[in-house]
Amino acid sequence: MNAAEPLKCRPSDYKSEVKPIWCPGCGDYHVLMALTRAMAALGLPPERLAVVSGIGCSSRIPAYTNCYGFHGVHGRSLAVATGLKIARPDITVICASGDGDGYSIGGNHFLHACRRNVDLAYIVMDNHIYGMTKGQPSPTTEPDFDTALAPGGTGLRPFNPLVVALASGANFVARAYSGNPNETAELIVDAIKHPGFSFVEILSPCVTYRPDQRSWKDRVHPAPVTPTDDPARAARRLMTDDGFNLGVLYRGNRAPYKPPTAAAMLAPESLDEEFVV
């Protein structure tokens, strides 16, 4: 997508009237902008799209679109999205999360969603902090970052979501930066179009609890290499990159999850027969 080109649908067609609760300057505004641009680029009617989320600042995003939305409990968005997509394969399902929701309380679902490879796009707005609960360390927080809950820092090695996604079987792995909404929109479109489970980690600064993240705009850069379909190669790159490489970092070709189907449909009443004596 090129923002200069005229669109059949406008991003505003996908934006609701609900006013975001986000702080002024929050990176998530740009993610919302990128998401609605991506939706416009896809050109799908809003009712064919569903945005599913959990809890946290980022997870407020469904109601800010005018697509079908589901704002569930903390950490379980991927499970809701999985059930919805398997039950309704005709709906385009986007799952949205944050680093606390997706990598901490929802960490197990992340592993298994990657493994299961249901045709979903999973976008995680990562700001390395719990913002909604006012600044506690998340799995991606730097070990020496001082907070009230972990004075002097956690001392823990940050979680590497992209490597974990790759190791767990995600079929598409990308990193975006919210400050580049056009590129982020393109990556979201790519993720939605790519079959199977597509993961887009979006660096989305928290200006309130992580003002230091304003420097991200100077640190991000396009990945210097073209995407690979070799997970081992992609993993090696991701293990050694600086965390600011943007773009598609892995593009796999695994067939998406497909539930079993029967050759012929039976009437529910006929299932009695196996019990008859």
Next chain:
Amino acid sequence: MTSGASSVSVAMVGSGGAGVLTTGEMLLEAACAAGWNGLLTRSVGPQIRGGEAASLLRLARAPVECMADQFDLLVGIDWVNAGRFGDEIPLGPASLLVCDPAAGAPPPMAANAKRVIQLPIAELTKAHPAWRANMIALGAAGHLLGLDEAALHGVIAKRFATKGSEVVTANVAAAAAGAQAVDGDRGRVALAPVAPAAAKRWLITGNEAVALGALQGGIRFAAAYPITPASDILEWLAPNLTKVGGTLVQAEDELASVNMIIGASYGGVPSLTATSGPGLSLMIESLGLATASEVPIVIVDVMRGGPSTGIPTKSEQSDLNIAVYGMHGDAPHLVIAPQSVGDCWVSAHWATGLAEALQAPAIVLSDQFLGQAQTAIHRPAERPPAGQRRVADGATLPYARYALGGDGVSPMAIPGTAHCAYTADGLTHTERGTPTSGARDHLAQLDKRRDKLDGHEYGPLWATIEGESEIAVLTWGSLTGVVREGIAQARADGVSAKLIAPRLLLPTRPAEMSAALAGVKRLLVVEQTHGQQFLKYLRAHYDLPAAVSVLHRPGPLPIRPHEVRRHLIEGGSR
């Protein structure tokens, strides 16, 4: 015993893997094929192999929904760890014991037996290596019960058909040898003859009945996480949902399974999961989400001993509290408890319809006894009222998902419906679904969700009510059959009592319960919990008579009919 008994109870014990459970199933099948009724339960230890297992079988002329007070026949394939069943297999002074003297001394519970019939299992299997010990025991038990030998051999042939004719021949020969060995006592515990059943019957377990009822009630999506004793439900649904165009997906944990079914149901597909106490505990937060976001789901809880891991393989009714009160906040939902194996079908079917019609989560509160009991039942003549989800079609705009008014059930837009897109939310929300923390919206939506459930007309399925008396017994779930039989025993002693067993535990039905209790002066409450959870539930929600006594016990030791009888006759003094 020449004319035969109306009910005969058989216990078969052996070490896990010895085929005791298979033997019980085959004995039940042969008896049912001949027209008798029967109920088969199991008692097993936690080991997969090498533990202890018992098939507990009651055969009768009329349908039975509980085990008898005593076992008439105890068959020991071996006695390894059999002593652990001591409390669960009471023998009476007329009971028979069948065992191999070579297997060593019988466990203490066998000391009551009137007579020991020797079955040389070790000798026979040594002479014929292809013969299985459990088939020898099966032939012996069938012979003592007076079952038609050809019918029993037919069951063996059917069961082992896929294993080839050599296996069938060996097993038939083993059963015939078992029968021969006890020929002197043929028919000693015989059942009175019955006419073959006129109508077709189902030979089914409670877990299968739940699964079938839910599927026929409309369930088309299930998410599964294995747990004893509920996995049978999910394993039956896995192939069978596919056959009707539905889907089952295995989840990574119970947190995922409940949220997967919420997602699928939000997508318009009636959805279910099945679990036991530990899994229900994990699902509780999301049950509240289903309540708040008004997404219909069905959760089957097949209760086992708790708390914590408890006794995974044995029954208890102690999840009542978590099922009724588990959620944080004020979270109205449905709790429906089946009362027999056949009622598992009815309850699951009904719960599915109610969840859909009322856009609320429904818990089906079954237990290990019902779930893993197998019995022959008449095919249900009537299906519970079908429940249809009220959906929005986009004709009335602007669309408000959580609109107030009417009966509280607001039309639900299904993704794909134009002009109705909304965000379902676990946050307190306005009629449009927009999050709010305002007092007025909070109260309005709490009222809406309460009133839609309280105001629904549930009809006669809400409870089983039988008889009229100043004495009543209030019970629930799998104890309903025990109490019914205990009341029948007391009646023979001149004491009559009324049976009241609510199937609908939530929402409560104060007016209906008042009517049921009108004129009752003395009440006996019967339940399988340590903490008297049902009595406390009743006291919290209903006006009870002044004189209330309680017969309660935790699992796994079942409450037996004679205990109910004794409480009724002795006036509840303990």
